Amino acid sequence: MDPQPTQGKPRPDRDAGEGVPARGAALRILDSVLRKGLPLESALDRAAQNLTLPADRALAHAITAAVLRHLDDLDALIDGATARPLPNDAKARMALRIALAQRLVLGTPAHAAIATVLPLVDGGPRKLVHGVFGTLSRSDARLPDPPNLPAAVAERWRIAWGDAVVAAAARLAAMPAPLDLSFASGEGAIEGGLSLAPRHLRLPAGARPTELPGFAEGAFWVQDIAASLPARLLGEGRGRRVIDLCAAPGGKTLQLAAADWRVTAVDLSADRLKRLRANLARTHLAADVIVADALTFTPAAPAEAVLLDAPCSATGIFRRHPDVLHRVRPKAIAALAERQQAMLSRAAAATAPGGTLLYSVCSLEPEEGEQAIEAFLTRHARFAIDPVEAAELPEGITPAAIGTVRVLPGMIEAAGGADGFFIARLKKK
Ligand SMILES: C[S@@+](CC[C@H](N)C(=O)[O-])C[C@H]1O[C@@H](n2cnc3c(N)ncnc32)[C@H](O)[C@@H]1O
Structure with a gap:
């Protein structure tokens, strides 16, 4: 991939208008969470007011969750590719976090990941964002698996619970959560379900509660x-x-x-x-x-x-x-x-x-x-x-x-x- 814009070639960000609103929302959500301390769900509700498509809301949520799960590791990559560290809340850093999380976590093709993010820094540090993303893409940068928890959280939990729990928390942070259901009575019999307790059934991550048998009848509710x-x-x-x-x-x-x-x-x-x-x-x-x-x-x-x-x-x-x-x-x-x-x-x-x-x-x-x-x-x-x-x-x-x-x-x-x-x-x- 060569993300460098070249004269005469199609401008990827001009061709990618349809993906931009979700990335714009992701930028606003991240700003609300990281700078203003708002919970992700409330920030998403606010930002999504400007999104007309449900798919855009889902994408904005997926991108911001990916950034937040890997924030320290994304920042380490960005810092390793910039001559001077970008301020924590700089728009360029936010745009790079979004582009890299798409590329390295969500598997978005590099072209789409950068093209949909560049309009967010129009009139600003486009060249820098483009350059850093290009450098990291060419060097085949990767994120550690499992991710590193934020240093302050890892230290707090290490003191409270020890190293093994911190390591398990890091593994959990990257693992898609299963879907747990509580039943009003009896055992739910849903294919692929595992019961860990009476009136409980666990389904693999990604299962959609509203599509499961018994939802319309009110047989169960979602509860870890x-x-x-x-x-x-x-x-x-x-x-x-x-x-x-x-x-x-x-x-x-x-x-x-x-x-x-x-x-x-x-x-x-x-x-x-x-x-x-x-x-x-x-x-x-x-x-x-x-x-x-x-x-x-x-x-x-x-x-x-x-x-x-x-x-x-x-x-x-x-x-x-x-x-x-x-x-x-x-x-x-x-x-x-x-x-x-x-x-x-x-x-x-x-x-x-x-x-x-x-x-x-x-x-x-x-x-x-x-x-x-x-x-x-x-x-x-x-x-x-x-x-x-x-x-x-x-x-x-x-x-x-x-x-x-x-x-x-x-x-x-x-x-x-x-x-x-x-x-x-x-x-x-
Ligand atoms: C952890 S959630 C409860 C989850 C709930 N028990 C359940 O199982 O679905 C905490 C709840 O406390 C409520 N809350 C916060 N401050 C409160 C207060 N001063 N008095 C009563 N409820 C409060 C919040 O609105 C929120 O719904």
Whole structure:
């Protein structure tokens, strides 16, 4: 390939107009995530308002996710091919990240990868972008497999969990996530599915839920195996009351309703509760739905069980949401941990004597997990850990010595891995 523009030859970027909007959206999304700290999904929703074709939205998402999964390695290639380092937020660096991620991760032909990106730097450093891309293409540059996690994240997780978990996280970061389904009842029988727990089925990455048998009838919903554990650990409801304090979009509400709990589903976001209501309607399950702030919500009466699936850094779901690897900083983790303590106190007050408080976060940060529960227990003498038994968990996920559950990268890896999670089941005296 020779990406150098030559007089008289067709200008590839002029011929590639149809691919440009998706790349333009990718540039805006990356800027929103990396510079403004916006979650990928929100940035995508905003950027996609200017995209008319659903295929462009999917492509913008695929490109930005590829860039975010390989960001440090892409930057190392770019830095190795430029005389002076480009500023982190320079448009030229962003354009090169997009072109290289397409070429080296998504397999886009070099011609299309560069042609669709050059218009993004029109009136700017076109020559530089073109030159660096050409140099890297000619030298047959490649990305390491597995990718390197951002140095700060790798160091944080190495201190918390050790080298083997960091290595497993890097492998997971590049691995397409399988599709996990939770069923309202019985076992789903879908060809190619693997059941890791009752009412669970795992399908290979790329399976489309809406095209699977049973979707229209509401037989199942999409939920990572790790995310399905908190509700499982409350067992069968037998008509008892549970308050699901941060409930939307409702994966755990659906599980609890299906397990015969009388569920009060609370969430601050009316918009997200619309999705919860739609999920209840599709699956023919029932719950009382309340828009309220978990920091001030007081139920009419305490409940036998309270599930607090607290808002958190979400660093455990990095393979589906690679933006968390770049936006979540220690300061934000500390602020979230403080809010989690306040929410835990409200959840404690909403739990009836003899009842269970189930706390969970999809975070890989001990501050939001082990340390949060330790701090809570020192302040709430009426609560104690109700230890989870190994038999309550899927094979390959084992409880910690004190009876909490920590799902780490590397667990059930042969079966496709799981999101990072922390769960504590607490009993109130
Ligand atoms: C981790 S998500 C919950 C996922 C949900 N449990 C499920 O299984 O589908 C956290 C939720 O907390 C909600 N949230 C954030 N702050 C809140 C607050 N102060 N009070 C109630 N809900 C809040 C968010 O709107 C979000 O829906």
